[in-house]
Amino acid sequence: MDLLVQAALNGLLLGLVYALVALGLSLIWGVMEVVNLAHAEYLMLAMYATYWLWALGRVDPLVAAPVVLPLFFLLGWLTYRVLIRRVLAAPMVSQIFATFGLLFFLRYSAFAAFGPNVRGIWQSHLAGSLTVGPWYVGVPQLAAALVALGAFALLWLFLNRTKTGKALQATAQDRVVAQTLGIDVEQMFALAWGIGIAAAALAGVFLMPFYQVSPTVGDAFLLIAFASVVLGGFGTVAGALVGGIGIGLVENVLGALIAPTFKLLFAFAVFVLMLLVRPQGLVGE
Amino acid sequence: MKRISRRRFLRYGGAGLLALSGAERLAAWASAQEPTIPIGVVYPLTGALARIGASIKNAVDLAAEIVNTPHPELEPLVLARPAGLPRLRGARLRLIWADSRGDPATGRAETERLIERERVVAVVGAYQSAVTATASLAAEAKGIPFLNPESSSPKLTERNFKWFFRTGPHDVTFTKLFFDMMEDLKKRGHRISKIAILSEDTEFGATAVGVEKVFAQRYGYEVVATELYTSPPASVEAELLRIRRSGCDVIFGQNYLVDAVLITRTLKQMRWFPQGLIVHDAGWVVPDYLQTVGDDGNYVLTRVSWALGMGRRKPLVTRVNDLYRQRFGTDMDETNARSFTGLLALAAAINEAGSTRPDAIRQALAGLSLPGRQLIMPWEGIEFDFRGQNRHAAGLMAQILDRQYKVVWPFSLAEADIVWPAPPWERRG
Numbered sequence: 001m002d003l004l005v006q007a008a009l010n011g012l013l014l015g016l017v018y019a020l021v022a023l024g025l026s027l028i029w030g031v032m033e034v035v036n037l038a039h040a041e042y043l044m045l046a047m048y049a050t051y052w053l054w055a056l057g058r059v060d061p062l063v064a065a066p067v068v069l070p071l072f073f074l075l076g077w078l079t080y081r082v083l084i085r086r087v088l089a090a091p092m093v094s095q096i097f098a099t100f101g102l103l104f105f106l107r108y109s110a111f112a113a114f115g116p117n118v119r120g121i122w123q124s125h126l127a128g129s130l131t132v133g134p135w136y137v138g139v140p141q142l143a144a145a146l147v148a149l150g151a152f153a154l155l156w157l158f159l160n161r162t163k164t165g166k167a168l169q170a171t172a173q174d175r176v177v178a179q180t181l182g183i184d185v186e187q188m189f190a191l192a193w194g195i196g197i198a199a200a201a202l203a204g205v206f207l208m209p210f211y212q213v214s215p216t217v218g219d220a221f222l223l224i225a226f227a228s229v230v231l232g233g234f235g236t237v238a239g240a241l242v243g244g245i246g247i248g249l250v251e252n253v254l255g256a257l258i259a260p261t262f263k264l265l266f267a268f269a270v271f272v273l274m275l276l277v278r279p280q281g282l283v284g285e
Numbered sequence: 286m287k288r289i290s291r292r293r294f295l296r297y298g299g300a301g302l303l304a305l306s307g308a309e310r311l312a313a314w315a316s317a318q319e320p321t322i323p324i325g326v327v328y329p330l331t332g333a334l335a336r337i338g339a340s341i342k343n344a345v346d347l348a349a350e351i352v353n354t355p356h357p358e359l360e361p362l363v364l365a366r367p368a369g370l371p372r373l374r375g376a377r378l379r380l381i382w383a384d385s386r387g388d389p390a391t392g393r394a395e396t397e398r399l400i401e402r403e404r405v406v407a408v409v410g411a412y413q414s415a416v417t418a419t420a421s422l423a424a425e426a427k428g429i430p431f432l433n434p435e436s437s438s439p440k441l442t443e444r445n446f447k448w449f450f451r452t453g454p455h456d457v458t459f460t461k462l463f464f465d466m467m468e469d470l471k472k473r474g475h476r477i478s479k480i481a482i483l484s485e486d487t488e489f490g491a492t493a494v495g496v497e498k499v500f501a502q503r504y505g506y507e508v509v510a511t512e513l514y515t516s517p518p519a520s521v522e523a524e525l526l527r528i529r530r531s532g533c534d535v536i537f538g539q540n541y542l543v544d545a546v547l548i549t550r551t552l553k554q555m556r557w558f559p560q561g562l563i564v565h566d567a568g569w570v571v572p573d574y575l576q577t578v579g580d581d582g583n584y585v586l587t588r589v590s591w592a593l594g595m596g597r598r599k600p601l602v603t604r605v606n607d608l609y610r611q612r613f614g615t616d617m618d619e620t621n622a623r624s625f626t627g628l629l630a631l632a633a634a635i636n637e638a639g640s641t642r643p644d645a646i647r648q649a650l651a652g653l654s655l656p657g658r659q660l661i662m663p664w665e666g667i668e669f670d671f672r673g674q675n676r677h678a679a680g681l682m683a684q685i686l687d688r689q690y691k692v693v694w695p696f697s698l699a700e701a702d703i704v705w706p707a708p709p710w711e712r713r714g
Contacts, residue, residue, distance in 0.1 A: 003530055010522040116335030118542050120577040129554035138554040210550060211519075212543050212577065216333060220519045255523035261486065261513045263523055 002134045007256035008249060009135060015248020016145040020203040021221050022228035022240040023152070024076075024196025030235030031172045031192040034084060037099040039225060040218030041106035042197045046072055046204030047213035048114060054121045054208070062125055065147075065205045069198050076197025080190045088189075103218075110215035120212035127209065140209035147206050151199060152241050159237065168192065172235070227271040233284025242282050246270070321379035322370070322641055324349075324631065325399030327410030327420050329387035333517065334412065336542070337571060337620060338384075341412060341435075343613045344621035345380065348628040353377040359604055363629050363659040370632065372639040378632060381405055385416045392416035396423040396431075406641045407432060409628055412620070414438035415488035421449050430634075430647045434627025435590075435620055437565065438492040442674040448643075450650050450669055452630050453623045454678035456493045456565065459588045463497075463537065463563050464504045466586075466682050466694045470705055477560065481510040481533035483524055483540070483548065490539040493565055497537055509533050517543035525551050535561040542568035549578045549585075553710055560706035561586055563682075570619055575688050582685050584707035589683045591622035592692050594700040595663055602661045619690075626660055630667050663698075 025039045049068045053059035059067075079102070087098045126140040159165040170178040171188040179185050204213075211217075224247055232243025247267050255263030274281065326345055329338040352364045359365035369375035381403045385392035392411050399405045400423065407430040411417045417436040424431035425448050432450050433441065439455040467477050480501055484490035494511060501508050510531035512524040521544065528536060536559050540548060545568035552558055563586045568574060570589065575582050593616055596603035605625075609617045617625070630653065635641065638649035655667040657677070665677040682694035684703055691701035 003526055006526055007523055010520070010526075014520055014522075111331065116331050116333070118333070118336065118573060120546055120573075122577055122579055129556065131556065136555055138551075141554075212546055214333060214543075217517075220517060224519070252520075252523050256526050259512075260521075260524040260527060264515065 003256055004253065006135050007252045009137060010141075011249040011252030012245060013137070013141040013145040013248070014252065015245035016148040016241075017141075017203055017207065017244070018221070018224050018228050018248050019241045019244025020144075020148040020151060021200055022225040022232070022244050023155070023199040023237065025225050026229045026232070026235055026240040026243075027192050027196045027199070027237065029229070030237075031168065032084075032088065032175075032189050033235075034088070034095050035099065036196070037096065037222070038102035038106055039196075039200055040222035041103050041110075042072060042075065043200045043204040043207075043221055044110060044213060044215065044218045045075075045106065046201035047208055047211075047217060048110065048119075049201075050205045050208040051119050051121060051213055054124070055119075060125050061121070061205050061208050062143075065202065068201055068205050072201035073194040073198040076193040076195070077190045079197065080193035084193065085186070085189070107215050107218070114215065116215060118212050118214045121208055124209040126206075138210060140206070143209070144203070144206035147202060151202055152237070155195070155199075155237060164191070224267065227267055229281075230271055231274050231281060233281025236281075236283060239281050239283045246282065320373075320641075321377050322373070322635060323379050323381055323403055323405045324628075325383060325396065325403060325405035325408040325410075326380050326628075327383045327385050327392055327395055327399070327408060327416070328412055329416070330382070330384040332387040333541070333543075334387040336573065337412060338387075340615075340618060341621045341624045342382065344609065344617060344625040345409065345628050347609055347612060348625045348632075349378045349380050352629070352632045356608075359601070359608070361659050362601060362605065362661070363633050363655055364636065370636040372636050373641070376641075378628075385411050385413075385420065387413060387416065389413075389415045389419040393419040393423045396420040397427070400424065400427045400429050405429070406643055407631055407635070407646055409434065409624075409631060412436065412624075413487075413489060414441060414492065417441055418488060421446065424448055429643050430631075430650055432627055432631045432650070434625075434630075435623040436489075438488050439496060440488075440492055442672040446673065448647055450673040450675075452627045452667055452675045452678065453590055454680050455674070456496045458678060459565060459680050460493065460496045460500050462588050462680050462682055462694075464500050464506075466563075467506075467535070467561075468504065469694065469696065470703075473705075475560070475705060477506070477534045479507050479509045479531070479533045480535055480537060481512070481528040481531050481559070482508060482537045483512050483521070483528060484514075484538065485516040485540055485544060486513040487516075489565075489567070493537075493539045514544070516541045518547065521547050521551055525555060529555065529557050533559055535559050535563055538562065538564035538569070540564065540568050542571050542574060545569045545574050546577050549581050553581055556710050558584075558707050558709060562707065563587075566590075566619060570690065572615065572618065575685065580688065580713065582688065583713065584704055585685045586693070586703075587683055587685075587690070588680045589619040589690065589692070590678075590680050591617075591619040591662055592681060592683050592690055592700075593617070594683075594690075594692050597700065598698075599661070599663075601658075605661050622661060626662050626667075629660070630655060 028036050050064045053064045087095050126143050129136045129138045167183045175185050228243035228247045231246045232239030250270050251263045251267045254266040355368045356365040369377045383395035408424050409432050411420045414436040417433050421431040425446050434452050437456045439457045510528050569587045606617050634649040634653050638645040657666045667675050670676045681692050683690040684693045693699050693703035
């Protein structure tokens with residue numbers, strides 16, 4: 001029982017981070033139906049940004065977030081303006097190749113700029129663990145999970161309580177109608193990219209206190225983010241949240257109970273099962 | 286007496302000097318025309334293992350330089366004194382580097398390219414056992430000697446290959462160290478009976494797990510948990526939870542860098558540490574490991590083939606390391622010390638062969654006999670058995686104490702006293 005609770009706790013915390021990574025993927029798909037294969041590369045770049053802020057200026061990740069976030073919002077925005085806008089009308093295959101190319105461009109730029117070394121930070125304010133009875137919670141993981149929850153709450157408020165947020169939702173539902181209503185669809189697309197990339201960056205910042213970055217770190221997260229999006233439901237914000245937590249729980253609980261060797265297998269078995277049984281995802285319509 | 290006019294003096298002198306410098310240039314030109322010996326070197330130069338690949342490259346380049354240029358100060362190191370290979374009239378080694386990217390298929394393709402296009406006479410590589418396995422397959426097919434200095438999968442020398450040679454120890458030798466050390470610890474009154482294994486799941490990890498289980502049975506220990514994961518893992522919490530619950534006394538680990546850091550941090554968060562965390566070098570001995578985890582890395586026990594601390598008994602180790610440090614700004618490590626030695630062994634064999642024909646080199650390798658005093662390793666020497674395994678390859682156990690790797694076992698060779706059991710996290714400073 002102790003084991004189960006502890007595994008669930010670990011799964012929940014990690015799942016929230018997965019959710020934050022999946023959020024951007026889901027949002028961008030939801031608003032303009034583009035699969036961003038380069039999504040996890042932005043996570044990687046944000047991890048590097050956090051690392052260098054810390055390595056060169058001893059800036060703690062806690063403090064780095066307000067710097068990194070706007071930067072990556074801008075980067076997302078720019079990615080849309082410079083690249084995605086041009087392939088929006090192109091066939092799906094072209095879009096996939098465009099983001100796939102972007103993936104390689106970003107990854108090998110990182111190789112060129114930072115080298116292949118694995119880099120990690122130490123002496124962050126976010127360190128150690130809390131003990132609750134027989135269980136423990138890692139402080140950096142807890143912080144990352146709380147930040148993820150906060151980000152989801154803020155985004156929910158933004159989407160449902162502000163005019164821009166509602167315009168974004170309208171664009172997602174039907175871009176032609178949205179356009180006739182006077183919504184600047186182009187701006188909404190760019191906004192979705194900005195928010196989506198910033199969310200991945202936020203996850204990157206808070207991963208740094210307990211994970212390490214290398215140019216290929218995205219591999220560990222991209223597939224999981226995809227699985228989360230499918231599990232939760234394509235294109236919805238709530239879906240990313242539910243999906244991320246779901247994958248984290250499946251991976252950790254089944255891993256701890258049966259065999260950790262197969263934890264990714266469990267996660268992707270659930271992914272396949274969901275596609276067969278309920279292709280719209282847990283909270284999709 | 287006829288006075289030599291200043292003008293004639295200048296003219297003659299100038300011509301003489303010119304001739305002299307011309308002769309020097311001619312000599313230089315002639316020596317450049319001396320045949321070089323192309324040797325293929327395959328290592329992970331990019332990708333997740335590039336860090337290790339880079340340090341191996343430094344050491345192998347340095348070894349080639351020591352062979353190619355006179356280094357009398359490094360006597361009695363093999364081939365240090367002469368320039369080039371004496372039996373090949375001073376021919377120099379020319380290393381041709383290829384990048385395996387840490388991938389078995391690429392490693393094999395690159396080895397084929399080295400052999401077919403670059404016409405190398407021998408190949409050295411390739412760090413990871415999985416890559417060495419495929420790369421050496423290419424060399425075997427083409428009939429080119431393949432020398433492996435640092436892969437540790439025992440299977441590599443059990444394939445009845447004719448062209449494969451390994452100078453370093455393998456996991457059977459290394460794993461035996463773990464158990465012999467634990468037996469010695471038991472004689473000191475410690476109770477150790479249950480083992481958990483936490484390992485990455487490729488050739489390196491999976492093979493070591495098999496060897497560990499065989500030894501556990503032979504020595505009468507119980508393996509209470511075996512957890513394999515794919516490196517790099519997103520987390521190792523599920524694995525360590527199960528291991529903690531298994532009630533093990535020690536954890537055996539085969540882990541790469543990201544994994545090693547993650548394991549250390551997760552153990553700290555769990556506020557749990559076994560009596561001993563005993564690991565097969567890999568990620569645990571990369572300098573970045575201690576840089577990232579700092580004091581949290583203390584008390585980890587790792588097998589090593591080499592340690593700088595050996596310099597006290599073997600001054601040659603310090604002298605070579607000083608040269609390396611001067612060149613690259615860091616110390617050698619136990620991985621690239623093996624790579625360094627591997628290239629020297631190959632050079633010695635080519636010199637013995639007195640020929641660059643692959644079959645002559647193979648024969649020279651098979652009959653090679655280098656005494657330990659000519660090496661920087663703690664071995665009695667290099668002599669290959671019929672499988673191509675160096676029969677003298679052995680290892681040591683080191684413990685991280687105050688952020689330094691100290692040889693702690695065999696007790697007779699120890700530079701520091703082993704700390705066993707490792708203190709719990711609360712009692713660490």
